[in-house]
Amino acid sequence: MAFTALPVPSQAQTFSFSNVSIEGNQRIEAGTILSYAGIARGAQVSGGELNAAYxxxxASGLFETVEIVPQGNTLVIRVTEYPTINRIAFEGxxxxxxxxxxAIVATQPRRVYSPSAAEQDANAIAEAYTQQGRIAARVTPKLxxxxxxxVDLVYEIFEGGVTEVERISFVGNTEFSDRRLRRVLETKQAGLLRAIITADxxxxxxxxFDRQLLQDFYASRGYVDFRITGVNTELASERDAYFVTFNIEEGQQFDIGEISVQSDLPEVDTLLFRDAIKMKSGQTYSPSTIENEIARLERLGVQxxxxxxRVNPRITRNDRTQTLDVAFxxxxxxxxxxxxxxxxxxxTTLDRVVRRQFDTVEGDPFNPRAIRQSAERIRALGFFSEADVNAREGTTPQxxxxxxxxxxxxxxxxxxGGSYSTSNGLGLSLSFSERNFLGRGQRLSAGVSTASTNNNYSFNFVEPRFLGRDLTFGLGASYSATEQEYAEFDTGRGVFRPSIGFPVSDxxxxxxxxxxxxxxxxxxDDGDAGQIIRAEEDLGERWDSSLGYTFSWDTRRDGLDPNAGVLLEFGQDFGGLGGDTSFIETNLRAVAQQRVWNEExxxxxTFEAGALNYTSGRSRVTDRFRLNDSTLRGFEYGxxxxxxxxxxxxxxxxxxxNYFAVMRLEAEFPIGLPDEYGITGGLFYDMGSVWGLDDATTSTTxxxxxxxxxxLRHVIGFSVFWDxxxxxxxxxxxxxxxxxxEDREQNFSLTVSTEF
Incomplete structure (x- = not known):
């Protein structure tokens, strides 16, 4: 005989409460707690539903402890409320x-304490220390x-030491040395000066950010295939230093090949636009060069x-010749x-200061490239820590x-500030400057500086958008009183100069x-001045009134070649618009710079020259050219x-x-010290002369x-530069x-200045 036992279904325990008792609450109403529990009187409640209520x-985050106890027909809910924060403090x-x-923590006094919020605040504080390079920082909230x-909420902080970058190295670079690439990066290696160099x-x-800097560096030099395959950051066993390695693939350098302008629009004269292009075949390819040409062509289209x-570049790659054909x-x-x-x-800043950075106004055709350029100009003002420019759809899709x-x-x-130079001695300075005066985008500065041989007072005001146009209006005034060391006399000189400047080309x-x-x-009379100086003093104080101009051509920052640049300046001042004399003063400066040997x-x-010609009156020692050690090294001032x-x-x-001419040739190069020290060396060869006096001057002695x-004097020497x-x-x-x-030599010169 066989017997089979069938399973009997078990019944889950259920509860029914006619009363709910809430104990321990002080600030929070019983009804609020009941709403969280969600249990109605007299309803059948299972054990699982009691657990869900718990x-x-x-989860409300209002209670430190919660206990639910069924007692016959009564459900007892015992709670312990989180305390109120009396004060918040930081230690360590x-x-x-x-x-x-x-300002970092979200928790505030006189609010209910929340452990999760306190933990989030501790993490935020630790992250702030991480941004300072202190990755070992620990923050513990205590009550x-x-x-x-x-309760008093105290954040106990262990700051830890700074985790430095011990070494930055590169793998895969053949065209540029590690030293040259490290100069591109914002991060620096630690060295002897690690106590004052925070970039390490x-x-x-x-x-x-360094990844992007490295990418831009290679792209601007024609390495279109450059890529960073990875960045390895290894923490030393002592957890006090990192070793950073950039793994890169340089690829080949490309030049610009054929350049053309193409269009299917009948109203577009492609020859006109082709003639407007400034870049040349054979020059190194750079994305910034292409962007500049696109902007130039679009401006011409508006004109x-x-x-x-719209102008869209189409790039055709020629691997055999390593050139890139560019068709606009x-x-x-x-x-x-x-x-x-x-x-x-x-x-603070007025709307019009921001608005004038846009070439586009309401109602103009929308040009995304022009908007991006306007955004860059807004950021370049330096008035804002953050500047975001975005476009969104308006009232219509158009x-x-x-x-x-x-x-x-x-x-x-x-x-x-303080300064020291071998020509002027020790000096102190006090200055005030405002780059956004009254929120109008104007620059205002004033300063006082004193040294053992001179005192200077200056005031300058600049309006960069005079009359709402690309005109720079400037107003400057200065006064200097000098006790000359190179002659037995003193001088006083004051200048008032309004000016206006504007671009005439790229x-x-x-x-x-x-x-x-x-x-x-x-x-x-206080010294042994000669007859000429005494005769010039007898002429008394003098007022000169002149009109002048200066034309400058500068490709050092915005040029097509990142390794070369040229600066040309030519200016003249014509005296005789009132005043005591009539004269023409001419100045010329030309600077050419080139980086060679992998930019190491x-x-x-540099060539500088000047000429002073008087047609009425005569020149004095305060007017004539005198060279200092920054113009011609190897000799004292004058x-x-x-x-x-x-x-x-x-x-x-x-x-x-009345005339001078100087040629300076110099080379600056690394001397084997780590880049973060900011120490480089240089060799120079200077040639120059000062000559010419008025007949009225020579006849007085x-x-x-x-x-x-x-x-012509010739000087050779070497320099040490230190940032x-x-x-x-x-x-x-x-x-x-x-x-x-009778020339006065100066075989050593030192200049250093700083501001606090």
């Missing part, structure tokens, strides 16, 4: 101030119990009355207009709204100015040129000259006048090869 009350922090940490269910701190976000014409295709774009430009976040969201940052500063700029100048020669060495050639000399009467006065004629924590420092060691007997 979880809902816990030295690198970040309490007020800065208080100090007070009466009336209150490891910050993950900075490494990501020709072509609306909604001019097509008809979508008919989309700018509905309006909305600007938000500018609490319209867009440009949203500009900015965040202001401080633009003013007060500086206290690289050219013209400035016009009016100058009112006061000058005087003083205290010749910078070659620089150490060469015409001199009034009489050994018997102990007269040896530097008179300056019976003493000898030396070196009135052109006499130190005290400021840019330069040491020149020089030796004249060709000089005159």
């Amino acid at each position: 979880q809902r009350i816990v 922090n030295r690198r970040i101030k309490d007020e800065d940490l208080a 100090i119990r007070r009466s009336d269910n209150r 701190t490891f910050i993950a976000d900075r490494i990501e 020709e009355g072509l609306t909604f014409v 295709e001019m097509t008809r774009g979508e008919r989309i207009f700018v509905e309006r430009i909305d600007i938000e976040g500018n609490t 319209q867009v709204i440009i949203d500009v969201n900015v965040e202001e940052q401080p633009t003013g500063s007060i500086g206290f 690289f050219g700029r013209l400035s016009l100015r009016y100058t009112l100048e006061y000058s005087d020669i003083l205290n010749t 060495v910078t070659l620089r050639a 150490g060469i040129g015409p001199r009034e000399f009489n050994d018997a009467e102990d007269v040896d006065d530097s008179l300056g000259g 019976t003493n000898d006048i030396l070196y009135e004629d052109f006499s 130190s924590a005290l400021g840019p420092l330069r040491l020149n060691f020089s030796r004249p090869l060709v000089k005159e007997d």
Whole structure:
């Protein structure tokens, strides 16, 4: 016989409560707790539903402990409320101030304490330390119990040490050395000066920024196939240093091949647009060059009355010749207009300062490239810590709204500084500057500087968009009182100069100015001044009034070649618009720079010259050219040129000259020290002369006048450059090869300045 036992279904336990008792609540109403529990009186409730009610009350985040106890027909809910935060404090922090940490945490006093919120705040504080390179920082929230269910919330902080970048290396680079590539990066290696160099701190976000810098560096030099295959960051076993390795593939360098302009639009004259292109076949390919040409062609299209014409580059690759053919295709774009430009976040800066960075106004055709360029100009102002420019659809699909969201940052500063040079000695300075005066985008500065040989006072004001146009209006005033060391007299000189400048081409700029100048020669009786200086002092104070201009051509920053640049400046001042004299003063400066040997060495050639011709009146020592050690190294200020000399009467006065010419040739190169030290070396060869005096000047003395004629001096030497924590420092060691007997040598010169 067989017997089979059938299973009997079990019944889940259920509860039914006619009463609910809530215990332990002080601030929170019982009805609120019941709403979280979701249990109705008299309803059948299972054990699972009781557990769900428990979880809902816990999830509210209002209670430190929760307990649900069925007692017959009564459900007892016992809770312990989280305490109220009495105060928030920070302990152990030295690198970040309490007020800065208080701005990071979300928890506030007089609110209910939340463990999860406190933990999130601790993580946020630790992240702030991580951004400073202190990855070992730990933050622990602690509670100090007070009466009336209150607590003090204390964040105990262990800051830890700075995790530095011990070494930055590259794998796969053949065209550029590790040293050259490290100069591109924002992150620097740690070295002897790690206590004052903060760029050697490891910050993950900075490494990501360095990736983009490296990408841009190679792209601007024609390496279109360059890519970063990976960045390895290894933490040392002591957890105090990182080793960063960039794995890269350089690829081949490409030049620009054939250039053409193509269009299917009958109204487009392709020959006209082809002639407007500045880049040439054979030059190194660069994306920025292409962008500049596109902007130039689109501006020309607007001038020709072509609306909604877009320029799209089509690149054809020639691997055999390593060239890239560039065809600029001019097509008809979508008919989309700018509905309006909305600007938000500018609490100080006026709307018009931001708006004038746009070449586009309401109602113009929408050009995405022009909007991107406007966004870059807004960021370049330096008025905002954040500047986002975005386009969104307007009231119709054919319209867009440009949203500009900015965040202001401080633009003013007060500086206290010190300086030292072998020509002027020790000096102190006090300055004030504001780059966004009254939110109008104007620049205002004033300063006072004193040294052992001179005192200077200056005031400058610049309006970069005068009359709402691309005109720069400037107003400057200065006064200097000098105790001359090279001659037995003192001078006083004041200048008032309004000016206006404007661009005349992509690289050219013209400035016009009016100058009112006061000058005087003083205290010749206190020393052994010669007859010429005494006679010039007897002329008394003098006022000169002149109109002038300066034309400059500068390709050093915006040129097509990142390794070469040229600066040309030519200016003249015409005196005689009132005043006591009539004259023409001409100045010329030309600078050419080229990086060679994988950009490790910078070659620089500079030529400067000046001429002073009086048609009414005569020149004085305060007007004539006198060279200092920054113009011609190897000699004191006023150490060469015409001199009034009489050994018997102990007269040896530097008179300056009506003409000067100087050529400086120099090379700057690394000297084997780590780049983060900022120390480089240089060799230089200088040639120059100062000559020429008025006939009225030479006829006022019976003493000898030396070196009135052109006499070329030659100087050779070497320099040490140091971007130190005290400021840019330069040491020149020089030796004249060709000089005159009475020239005053200066074989060593040192300049350093800084502001605090």
